[in-house]
Amino acid sequence: MNNQIIKNLQKHKEEVMYAWIEEMKNEKGEKFFQYMPEHLVEKTSREFTALMLSNIEEGEDVSDEQSMEFATKIVRFGWSISFINTAIDRFSKVVFKHLEREGVVNGENYSRFFELHLNWIEPLRRSIIQSYSLEWERTFNLQKIALQELSASLIPVFEKISVMPLVGTIDTERAKLIMENLLEGVVEQRAEVVLLDITGVPVVDTMVAHHLIQAADAVRLVGSKCLLVGIRPEIAQTIVTLGIDLTDFLTTSTLQKGMEKALRLTNREIKEVE
Amino acid sequence: MNERSSVEIYTEWDVVAARQLGRDEAKSIGFGTVDQARITTAISELARNIYLYAGTGKIEIRRLHDGVKKGMMIISSDNGPGIPDVRKVMEDGFTTSGGLGAGMPGVQRLVDEFKIETEVGVGTTITAIKWLR
Numbered sequence: 001m002n003n004q005i006i007k008n009l010q011k012h013k014e015e016v017m018y019a020w021i022e023e024m025k026n027e028k029g030e031k032f033f034q035y036m037p038e039h040l041v042e043k044t045s046r047e048f049t050a051l052m053l054s055n056i057e058e059g060e061d062v063s064d065e066q067s068m069e070f071a072t073k074i075v076r077f078g079w080s081i082s083f084i085n086t087a088i089d090r091f092s093k094v095v096f097k098h099l100e101r102e103g104v105v106n107g108e109n110y111s112r113f114f115e116l117h118l119n120w121i122e123p124l125r126r127s128i129i130q131s132y133s134l135e136w137e138r139t140f141n142l143q144k145i146a147l148q149e150l151s152a153s154l155i156p157v158f159e160k161i162s163v164m165p166l167v168g169t170i171d172t173e174r175a176k177l178i179m180e181n182l183l184e185g186v187v188e189q190r191a192e193v194v195l196l197d198i199t200g201v202p203v204v205d206t207m208v209a210h211h212l213i214q215a216a217d218a219v220r221l222v223g224s225k226c227l228l229v230g231i232r233p234e235i236a237q238t239i240v241t242l243g244i245d246l247t248d249f250l251t252t253s254t255l256q257k258g259m260e261k262a263l264r265l266t267n268r269e270i271k272e273v274e
Numbered sequence: 275m276n277e278r279s280s281v282e283i284y285t286e287w288d289v290v291a292a293r294q295l296g297r298d299e300a301k302s303i304g305f306g307t308v309d310q311a312r313i314t315t316a317i318s319e320l321a322r323n324i325y326l327y328a329g330t331g332k333i334e335i336r337r338l339h340d341g342v343k344k345g346m347m348i349i350s351s352d353n354g355p356g357i358p359d360v361r362k363v364m365e366d367g368f369t370t371s372g373g374l375g376a377g378m379p380g381v382q383r384l385v386d387e388f389k390i391e392t393e394v395g396v397g398t399t400i401t402a403i404k405w406l407r
Contacts, residue, residue: 169290171286171287171289171290172286202314203293203311203314203315203318204315205315205318205319205322205377206319206373206374206376206377206380207318207322207373209374209376210373210374213374233308234307234308234310234311234312235311237308237311237312238308238311238312238315238384241312241380241383241384242315242376242377242380242383242384243366243376243379243380243383244374244376244380
């Protein structure tokens with residue numbers, strides 16, 4: 001990389017930094033530069049500038065490790081990706097203006113700056129985007145796992161009676177999981193009656209109903225009974241209007257009523273003792 | 275809120291996004307819980323049909339007020355394969371995907387006005403209207 005540019009930038013670090021802060025103060029969005037106390041803004045800006053400039057000190061092109069290290073540090077600032085992008089844009093603009101004023105870059109050797117931009121700013125930007133998308137992917141995968149964990153567990157409540165509370169949207173993947181957990185659980189827990197509680201399912205459309213019917217059929221095949229409980233009034237109306245046939249299902253409005261029915265089915269009842 | 279809003283359907287999760295939008299709109303128009311459930315379910319069916327049969331498409335929601343009554347219009351549009359026999363699709367129990375076959379006739383019963391425009395190889399547009407009573 002061009003040594004003259006680098007030397008000049010190192011020398012006028014402060015100047016560039018303050019020009020950049022001024023630019024950033026006019027940015028809408030993150031409000032970081034408007035609301036943060038002055039000394040914090042300066043501290044962060046100093047860090048940012050130092051990070052930006054540290055990568056060109058060596059006098060050669062920015063290496064992959066350098067840019068990744070830079071990205072990791074920048075991500076820790078906690079800014080949004082678009083804000084960081086703007087910050088880098090503004091920084092690059094400030095640097096260009098500064099170099100132009102200093103006469104290091106002029107009409108004749110504009111390609112110098114272009115080269116600087118290509119070998120310095122762009123790799124940094126790429127690394128930022130990369131580390132952000134990695135971070136998102138990681139979060140997304142973790143949440144997916146977390147969701148799967150709380151997806152569908154069959155809980156043994158009494159001997160021969162188990163409950164599966166369903167909460168949230170049922171998509172194809174979850175429907176498969178429900179079916180698997182249900183059948184495995186029924187066999188393992190020796191459940192004779194299973195209560196499928198849909199109180200927490202926001203929408204019961206034909207696909208959800210189809211999956212529930214299939215699950216109940218499968219439960220019947222392994223020799224147990226399936227009760228559909230927690231049908232809210234509006235869901236009941238929608239199911240009827242849709243024309244979904246649930247006559248083969250034993251259904252109740254609440255889990256409590258379902259439990260009473262399940263106990264009756266297994267020839268038991270809960271009694272108050274005096 | 276805008277008079278019209280829309281959700282593009284690309285994945286199964288966009289179905290959820292579409293009906294969430296529908297529910298929010300229905301709530302702010304003033305529909306009761308039962309009608310909210312009807313509208314949400316109708317959108318769910320339409321969006322799922324896009325996802326299952328056309329792959330991609332769009333669910334658009336418009337607010338209606340003709341001076342006397344208020345309502346909501348749901349427009350489901352795609353550039354998918356189209357429906358060869360509309361009459362069959364509207365029959366209860368007809369399915370090509372192994373489902374219940376209650377989707378389309380169900381949607382028609384859930385809303386007040388219902389219209390299908392479809393051409394094989396060009397796409398399908400379904401317009402459904404629910405009036406606030």
